[in-house]
Amino acid sequence: NYRCRSAFKLLEINEKHKFLRPGVKVVDCGAAPGAWSQVAVHQVNATGANPEAPVGFVVGVDLLHISPLPGAAFLSRSDILEPDVQARIQRLLLGGEAHVIVSDMAPNASGIRELDQERLVELCRGVLCLAEKVLCAGGTLLCKFWDGAESNLLRNRLTEAFRDVKTVKPLASRKESSEIYLLAKHYYKH
Numbered sequence: 274n275y276r277c278r279s280a281f282k283l284l285e286i287n288e289k290h291k292f293l294r295p296g297v298k299v300v301d302c303g304a305a306p307g308a309w310s311q312v313a314v315h316q317v318n319a320t321g322a323n324p325e326a327p328v329g330f331v332v333g334v335d336l337l338h339i340s341p342l343p344g345a346a347f348l349s350r351s352d353i354l355e356p357d358v359q360a361r362i363q364r365l366l367l368g369g370e371a372h373v374i375v376s377d378m379a380p381n382a383s384g385i386r387e388l389d390q391e392r393l394v395e396l397c398r399g400v401l402c403l404a405e406k407v408l409c410a411g412g413t414l415l416c417k418f419w420d421g422a423e424s425n426l427l428r429n430r431l432t433e434a435f436r437d438v439k440t441v442k443p444l445a446s447r448k449e450s451s452e453i454y455l456l457a458k459h460y461y462k463h
């Protein structure tokens with residue numbers, strides 16, 4: 274049982290693009306209540322449930338509390354935009370790198386469209402900043418965004434840092450009409 278229906282979006286995207294595989298290390302940004310982390314733990318074999326496959330690892334971060342999940346390490350009540358939080362993520366990866374960063378983060382809706390959009394852009398910048406610190410060369414980034422003028426700007430930023438950037442819209446999110454995900458593959462590490 275998943276903690277939230279959003280799990281089906283990640284399952285659907287991964288079904289097609291297969292970036293979550295056994296042995297992969299994942300950072301899940303905006304992880305509460307933890308459904309994406311549940312999917313990730315299972316796909317990367319983070320609990321070692323499959324003894325024949327390599328064992329991965331999941332680090333989840335959220336402003337809110339996230340209930341414990343075997344196979345995952347959570348930073349609750351933590352803001353991804355804080356450099357100190359990013360440093361703690363690095364430490365949880367034991368100085369190693371992540372293969373995948375996923376972000377399902379959204380700002381609390383203020384009702385003012387421009388303001389919400391601005392905050393979402395800031396969150397995405399924070400995710401890119403985290404990528405510079407922890408994402409391995411060749412790594413993958415999946416980031417929620419809202420379709421609109423700004424999405425091209427973010428796409429362009431991603432295109433500078435990744436070889437392959439595409440927009441994905443899972444069927445499971447069709448009701449949230451403007452929600453899209455940017456999937457960026459093959460990180461150029463510099």
Ligand code: SAM
Pocket residue numbers: 276277279280302303304305306307308309310334335336337351352353354377378379380381396
């Ligand atoms: N993917 C999650 C799941 O499947 O359980 C659902 C994520 S929910 C749509 C978005 C989350 O982003 C919220 O829990 C919110 O607290 C978090 N968030 C927003 N801004 C954040 C920030 N600056 N740092 C960390 N988390 C943030």
